[in-house]
Amino acid sequence: MRVSVFTEPHRGASYDDQLRFARRVEETGFEGFFRADHYRSMGDDPGLPGPTDAWLTLAALARETSRIRLGTLVSSATFRLPGPLAVLVAQVDQMSGGRVELGLGAGWYEREHTAYGIPFPPVAERFDRLAEQLEIITGLWRTPAGETFSFAGQHYQLLDAPALPKPVQRPGPPVIVGGRGPKRTPELAARYADEFNLPFKSVAETAAAYDRVREACDRTGRAESGRSPLVLSAGVVVAIGRTDAQAQRRAAPLHVKSALPPEDPVIGSPAQLVDRLGEFAAVGATRVHLRLIDFDDLDHLELIAAEVLPQLDGTR
Numbered sequence: 001m002r003v004s005v006f007t008e009p010h011r012g013a014s015y016d017d018q019l020r021f022a023r024r025v026e027e028t029g030f031e032g033f034f035r036a037d038h039y040r041s042m043g044d045d046p047g048l049p050g051p052t053d054a055w056l057t058l059a060a061l062a063r064e065t066s067r068i069r070l071g072t073l074v075s076s077a078t079f080r081l082p083g084p085l086a087v088l089v090a091q092v093d094q095m096s097g098g099r100v101e102l103g104l105g106a107g108w109y110e111r112e113h114t115a116y117g118i119p120f121p122p123v124a125e126r127f128d129r130l131a132e133q134l135e136i137i138t139g140l141w142r143t144p145a146g147e148t149f150s151f152a153g154q155h156y157q158l159l160d161a162p163a164l165p166k167p168v169q170r171p172g173p174p175v176i177v178g179g180r181g182p183k184r185t186p187e188l189a190a191r192y193a194d195e196f197n198l199p200f201k202s203v204a205e206t207a208a209a210y211d212r213v214r215e216a217c218d219r220t221g222r223a224e225s226g227r228s229p230l231v232l233s234a235g236v237v238v239a240i241g242r243t244d245a246q247a248q249r250r251a252a253p254l255h256v257k258s259a260l261p262p263e264d265p266v267i268g269s270p271a272q273l274v275d276r277l278g279e280f281a282a283v284g285a286t287r288v289h290l291r292l293i294d295f296d297d298l299d300h301l302e303l304i305a306a307e308v309l310p311q312l313d314g315t316r
Contacts, residue, residue, distance in 0.1 A: 001277055001281055001285070001288060003312060004289045005033055006073055007291070009051070009057070009295075012041070012047040018295065020295070021033075023064070025068055028302055029305055034069075034070070034072065034073045034101075035057065038112055040109070040115055045256075055088055058070045058100065059095055062097075066097075070100055070101070072102065073197065074104055076106070076109075077106055078126060082156055083136065083156075085137060089167070090173075096168075100169070104175065105177070127188075131184075134191075135153075142171045145166060149163045175192060175193045175194050176194070176197055178195075178235075180198070186212045189216065190219070191220055193230065194230070195231035195232075196213045197233045197234070197235060200265070203276070206285070207284070210283060213230060231286060232285050233287035234287075236266060236290050237266070238273055238290050240266070240308075250293070250297065270304065270307035270308050290304065
């Protein structure tokens with residue numbers, strides 16, 4: 001089981017907070033540091049000192065770390081145009097020496113769009129835009145050096161793009177598609193992604209989503225096309241403690257009213273987290289992203305590294 005840490009800086013974190021945390025993630029043996037891409041907190045708390053841009057942050061972290069994977073879970077297709085996003089991610093991949101992953105989704109949090117003047121089209125159009133963005137970004141990265149890339153879609157048109165710069169990872173950084181959508185999300189993951197992630201749901205719900213994605217892979221002929229099998233991953237909200245009281249204190253933010261949909265957190269001991277990860281492994285997950293809330297709580301990170309990671313194969 002590969003284990004990364006997932007963070008939510010929109011709850012309130014400066015770049016320095018994220019740098020300190022990411023360095024400790026690297027030092028304690030986790031595989032990667034991933035962050036949400038949001039411009040507003042999900043509740044009434046403003047999330048001081050305010051938002052930090054995901055890709056600007058990851059570019060900086062690319063130069064301040066040496067081993068961990070870095071990426072978004074997930075960037076919103078409404079935030080950026082696909083051509084410049086392909087350039088941006090390829091550059092950060094170069095800056096990191098080939099350690100970047102791009103999580104990309106349709107976008108869902110209307111409040112941050114209206115707050116910052118970002119267009120927020122209806123859900124069907126957002127998914128149409130996401131599909132075109134995935135085709136464009138992966139197409140640009142896969143275009144051989146010296147050739148150009150063109151695309152004529154409903155929402156985006158590219159003419160003779162030089163398809164530069166090239167990322168270090170070839171044919172491109174791993175693409176992560178995730179979410180709870182029962183139809184279009186599995187199809188997009190099967191066609192364009194390297195990893196499908198279901199965030200913060202129960203083992204049973206995760207298993208059902210994996211089945212839908214496997215069926216989509218069969219329908220689209222992913223195996224016949226010679227592409228690698230899709231990595232199946234899960235997002236897990238955790239509040240682990242040495243005592244039940246400590247775990248409950250860490251879980252307190254989970255009880256605050258939020259725009260997030262219902263989640264299935266692990267609140268308790270390191271052994272309970274090991275058991276839950278075993279259950280995810282049993283339904284096909286080979287990677288998990290553990291969501292930790294408090295950037296100042298390095299002890300939480302270190303407890304999981306010391307008591308959970310050694311019990312999981314392939315984490316170090």
